[in-house]
Amino acid sequence: MKNIGQPAKRTFPWSHVTGYVGSIVLTVLALLFTVKAPFSQGSLITILLGFAILQILIQLIFFMHITEKNGPAYHSIAIALGFLFTFAVVAGSIWVMTFGSQVQ
Amino acid sequence: MLKSLISYLQNANLMIQISAVAIILTLVGIVFALTYFKKWGWLWREWITTVDHKKIGIMYLVCALLMFFRGGVDALLMRTQLAFPNLHFLNAQHYDEIFTTHGTIMILFMAMPFIFAMFNLVVPLQIGARDVAFPFLNAVSFWLFFFGAMLFNLSFVLGGSPDAGWVGYPPLSELPYSPGPGVNYYVLGIQISGIGSIATGINFIVTILKMRAPGMTLMRMPLFTWSVLASCIVIIFAFPALTVALALLGMDRIFGTHFFTMLHGGNPMMYINLFWVWGHPEVYIVILPAYGIFSEVVSTFCRKYIFGYKSMVVSLMMISIISYFVWVHHFFTMGAGPGVNSFFAVASMAVGIPTGVKVFNWLFTMFRGRIRITLPMLWTLAFIPCFAVGGATGIMLAVAPADYQFHNSYFLIAHFHQVLIGGVVYGLLAGMYFWWPKILGFKLNETLGKWAFWFFNLGFYVCFMPQYALGFMGMTRRVYTYPAESGWGTLNFVSTIGAFMMGIGFLFIVAQILYSIRHGERDTTGDPWDGRTLEWSLPSPVPHYNFAQIPVVDDMDAWWKMKQQQKEGIQPQKEPLKPIHMPSPSSLPFFMGLAFFICGFGLVFNQFTIATIGLIGVVICMLWRSLEKDTGYYISVEEIKKNEAAVRGL
Structure with a gap:
């Protein structure tokens, strides 16, 4: 634009x-x-x-x-949020899926 | 491929054959009508190539209502089959296909386009913007949704619908147990429309963060816009998980990999895990905008500022964050162990807290307000008790040990219909009635709307309350018939009566829309409800450039404030008239959707030549767009003045 x-x-x-x-x-x-x-x-x-x-x-x-650094502070909040969600999904999935090794 | 399609139709039951004929007749009818009334050019210029957020919103709304009809017919067929014990109105296979398409359509092709309709119709107007941040991408999103939905919906006449449930769990959804194109349709239809959904999420986050009118700080934003922001954050982080789950399932089915087949080292549980990493946030994606709508409606029809604005914003954000920590409650019975189950049980209960805060804020807003009982307010009032019961049964399901009893019983069915209908559908209908005059310039008829409301709302309780009891009596979901000795007959019959009442309610909505197109009360003021936010400062229907001058905002509920200042003789601040830059219409989004459709259709039948042709089409569209030098066009000041004088009746 x-x-x-x-x-x-x-x-x-x-x-x-x-x-x-x-x-x-x-x-x-x-x-x-x-x-x-x-x-x-x-x-x-x-x-x-x-x-x-x-x-x-x-x-x-x-x-x-x-x-690129010029932006308001909510950019870093957004990135922090992204990392939190990524962590939740990856760590959570590993935790959930390592139940009963007999299934593997 | 052609041979198998023909033999499928020859062997299909009468209902499907009749539908196939009806589809062909409808298509012929549409083509004939368009040609006869010479409307092809109009359709192409005004709708297919449009990048205007309001028109895209209307197209989403039309699709959502059509899909609501289709999903509703599926529901009525199921309820008819279950009305009496030992009934064989549908056979097992047909019943399986119908519950699968009912679930998939209602979530992905009804609720999703319905919220996108609301995003598109309202958000830019509410924040004082002239369009979304990426109008072209917005059109791409719509056409991907449209062609994804078409691909999915055609399945039942072209080779057979998916039959593995709307969740499509392997191993049932793997090739050995679900041969045929059904599950491929499911995978590809959702995948194509899913790309569009992610793009919409990005588009609206950028729109809301970057395109607000001067003075509209984040904490002055209307709550609907806040709810859209919260919902879009969830979309962009949740949808990739579904994309991955479906891509892996698709590769298992089409290319012979073994991600989810036990015998070759795959693990079907991983699909379930990934599916719900998306699936649970998904229900918040669709409910958050409904919360936003309730906030606008309650505040407008009680003539009060919303009670606890800040706590509303905080709860919206809390819900979108906590929604990432609850997904395992969909498969407590998988047996991941007490640690995992307790964590996710507690998180699932915690998400009820911010929701409770919101419900109390709505009630406190109504408290000592002058409530006007209009259609949007009626649906909002009905939502609160319905959602409270749905929430309470949700907390029961969140108790992991108790869930072992409730899991996949009719108790669960009743619970999620209560929150999804009582929350999402009521909210979206309230939103539709609320913003209809803004977008189309006339109100929907109140009397017919009240008939629709009472049939639908009472029908809802008649339909779903018995299902809680049926769940306790041991009826599990997805059984297509049951013996008389089970004792489930009476309650099932009552439930079926309720379902048909809801069907009648829907027909009243259709009648209401058709009647109001001709006879509905015209909105000449642009502010039929005495509204509070910026969209009501515009004439109805809104001119294609939205705001002739971008308003300057200095408080919450900006338009309400401006109206009060006008009463005191203070004219609102506005930026001077300037030529308005507009994006040009483009046919590329349509062709890109079509190319995706062709590619998807080829993959469904393992016809790689067709798939490759489609894929090449997609690449050509992308290259074309990348190399295109189109910078839009300007509307001159004279033209704006002329148009404003005409629409505002000056």
Whole structure:
């Protein structure tokens, strides 16, 4: 809306491409570790969580403008809320799903 | 594929064959009428390519009412089948398909578009904006919803409906137990409309945070807008869980993976977990806007500021946060252990506290107010006792040990219908009656509306109160018939009578709308209810640019304040008239939805050529949009002046 009549300077969006490739690489790595690598369930979950954190960082840095600082304080509340929900869903799911190992 | 579709229809029962013929006749009728009255151009220019939030809202509303009808017919078919013991009006397979489509349609294709209709129709007007933040994306959301809903709704004449329940739990929903296209329709229909829902969530968060009129701080925002913000926060964090659950299920079914099949290392419980990570927040997604509507209605028709505005805002936010910590109460019986069950039981009870705060605030607002009993207020008054009972039975279900008794019995069915009908449907109907004159320029007839209200409201209790008892008597959900010795016959018959009363209530609403289009009281003032928020400062129906001048806000209930100042002779502050920048209409959202539909249809039948064609269509639409140089257009000051003079009757 802001740029009516004065098109923004076009440069190749390298950061988007980096982010896109990065997120695909992380996904493929997660798949490979799960299917091919001989890890115990516990260590596999730890590794996958590590990938997940990297994935979050990639999304935040390359796509969601976390590094751009000019904005009111509710932006940081929104991000804190996002982390809270992510934590609730991931930690909650692990907690809920680690009942009775006989099912596995 | 064509052969299997034809043989399905040949072997289907008479009801489905008649429906297929009726659908074809209706389509032919619509095409004929559009051609005969030369309305194709009108349909294309005014509706299909529109990016105007008000028109998109109207389209959502029309779809929601149609889906309400379809889901209601499903409900009546089920209640007819259950009216007497040992009845075989529907066979088991057909009954399974009907309860699946009833649930899916009512939640995802009735309640969701209905709240989106309210978002679109009201939020920009309430905050003094000219449109949503991303009008094009808004149109994309609508068309994705529309084509997702079409894909799902066509299933029963094209190959068979899903039959694994609206939750679609594996292993039942996996290929060996549900062969055929049914569950694929479920997965893809919801997936396509789900993309639209996430986009709507993002769109309205940005709209509310970024596009408020000058002076409207967050704590001066109308409560409906606050409730939409709370609901959208839940949408963007909850819907991805459903996307993942359905994508994995879809891959199991279409590409032969084993995420949820036990024999190959998968775990069906994970689907249930993911489904409810979305599923529980989902009910808050649909109820929060209803809370917002009740707040507006109560405040307007009691002519008072809402009691406890700040506590209302805090409770809305508390509900959206706590809603992430309760999902396991849908599967306490899975047996995750006492630690897990206790945590989620306590959290489920805790979410009742902010809800209780809100109910008391509404009651205190009414206390010593001059209540005007209009249709929106009538539905709001009916909501409070209904929701109180629904909430109380909810707390009973939240007690984990007791839940082992109630789980999946008719007690549960009665509970969630009581909160979803008593809360969401009553709220959305109140909202529809409240904002109808604003959007369409006439009021809906009160008399017919009261008939609808009493049939629907009394019918509700006749239908669902017996089901609590049936649950205690051991009747479980999803049984398609029962023996006479069970002793469930009488109560089931009563329940069926109630369901038909609700059906009659719905017909009265239809009659009311049709009657009022011709004879409804026209709204010439723009403020038929003596409203309090900014949308009532505009003429009805609202001009396409909404506000000729963006108002300047200096208090809560801005329009109420302005009216009082006008009485004292103070004219409201307004920014000077300037040319208005508007987004151009676009046909891309429609074609993008169509491409998704084609892709989804191909995947349903494992026809990868068709799916690829659809997918290529999607990519082309995205590229087209990315490379397009369209910066919208301007409405000149003269044109605004001319139009304002015409609509305001100056």
